[in-house]
Amino acid sequence: MTLIDGIEVDTALVEQLGLSLEDVVSIFDRQLQGEHPPINELCGRIEEYRGKMLRPTLVLLSGLVVEGGRLGNEHSVAAAVVEMIHMATLVHDDVLDEAEMRRRGRTINSLHGNEMAVMLGDYLISNAFHLCSTLEQPWVSLELGSVTNTLCEGELIQLFNRNNTCLDLATYMTIVEKKTASLIGASCRLGSKLSGSSEDVAGCLERFGRKSGVAFQITDDVLDLTGEQEVVGKSVGRDLEKGKLTLPMILGLGHAEDVVQEATRVKIDARDLVGLRAVLDESGSIEQSIGIASKLVSEAKAELAGLPESPSREMLCMLADGILDRKF
Template identity: 45%
Template sequence: MMKGLLDLSDRLIPAGEALAAGLARVEARFSGQIASELSPVARLCAHVDRYRGKMLRPSLTLLVGMATAPEEGLNDHHVTLAAVCELIHMATLVHDDVLDEADVRRAGKTINRLHGNEAAVILGDYLIASAYHLCSQVPDHRPALAVGRASMRVCEGELLQLHHRNDADLDEATYFEIVSRKTGDLAAVACEMGAWASGASPRVCTQMASFGMQAGIAFQIQDDLLDLMGDEAVVGKSTGKDLEKGKLTLPLIHHLARATPTARASALGVIESVRTGKVDAHAAGATLARAMQTTGSIEYARQKAAQSVASAKQSLDALDDTPAREMLLRLADGVITRAF
């Protein structure tokens, strides 16, 4: 249960146990929803079932639900909508591994590595279809509209990033447009739905969505740093993929904007050598990380992530001081201190 992101004090243990129980229900709902009577499909689903790691998005849904209705506890809508968000997230992971030609996910082989791109693409589609089938079981059209809107924005973010591959002039504004859509929006709707399922007011739902958006942006910045400098054995997935695929992330964007002409040309040369296969992405990442020390670009990215976390925390000010709220605060800190 969010291992490595949430360290619980004695005061928080009961809430942590409630969250763990809720996540167990989410996992059961998830597995039941993707069950297939066809053995080839069932085998693929069993593999993707092992992709579940941090369970960030369902944890957000459940914790927000607990924080906005502390006396009532979690209901079936919380569980359903948490599972819906996780299904969509899993679909994006399966599709991302195809786009990135990744071999490793959760310290195991990816679907595309084991079964090829065709099976991975269709499995991702199956997960998305499963998510909307499950969401349609909520007797209100608002969750489906919110989740559908967020899913469209996730795809827009990915398409915008694809458009800017190998774009050395990508600016920060466009980077944040990409990450707010591809990562922030799903975290935002996970939080919004947690509040909605608790019967919270539209104002509180909006505040919780803001928390999720800012936490999601911080999460993505940290992911980008880990892809550049993380240990694959610790991160649990293929690293160096941003450089291989020509995706400029925040530290590199900052470095290219601040470096001297000579240093910028050198960095672009390293990036090009990765694109053409002349240099391994991990070795190139280490070279670029050293160069970024001169422009403070790694620290700059960390500061931006910390600013997003601070903004996320402010969105919780209107909530009562409960263990669930404290866990949300700690979770926000954890997204940028993690090494995986």
């Protein structure tokens, strides 16, 4: 057993994951390596965007967790593809949000301008699809194409609702489901299907991923309100600044007491982050948001109940629990 963040995890699994993730990184880097040094250099900057590699890890664990699951090269390729799609969305998101910081470093758009960031994002999307097409399983391209359509729909609906202080909970959930949860769900689904799982099992894993994904986005919303830039590693208060209503704000605006609704609206209109945080904290909206995330994590873990007990199943549960503890 190995200790990670004070939790015991299976040493053999940790080692296997570590090796597989190294493999994923090589596939990722090799795909982007070309004959033009300035492009290679620009792509090299993407490494700085690399975080905990949640999505590749989910592809791999989902490949292992199913009955008789073994990892093959196709899992590593699929994992590199989902990571590349994720990186592309980060690069373009930073353009949309005019963000200057990401993972403690400066964003591509702030360093090289919006034009370069738009084209680099396109290059990543294109390479993701190209890499995906090298797989001998053509259904992966079809499923991932559908997921990236959904992802873009989420981003578009979010854009249509910028500065919409009447955004309701249902639309917020649609945005999060499409923008964040779909790719995380697909990572789990693809990993299991590549290990030959049944459609039923793939469905359980997909739901595990989607619910975890929504929980992840909610904690992200909370951190954008309550986090400190040095800890979070990226600009905070961006949602408020860009007129994106997040769950704590929506709950504040729909609060039982009129005085809370009014105070929330005033702070949002004034783009007053400190004031808004105080109002939402006082009203319980932030705690309520965390409660919703917590419930989603429980539901996510319940989706795994039918799978054989294994270190990979434990680790999936640990990752889901970790969403609630994240500080960045």
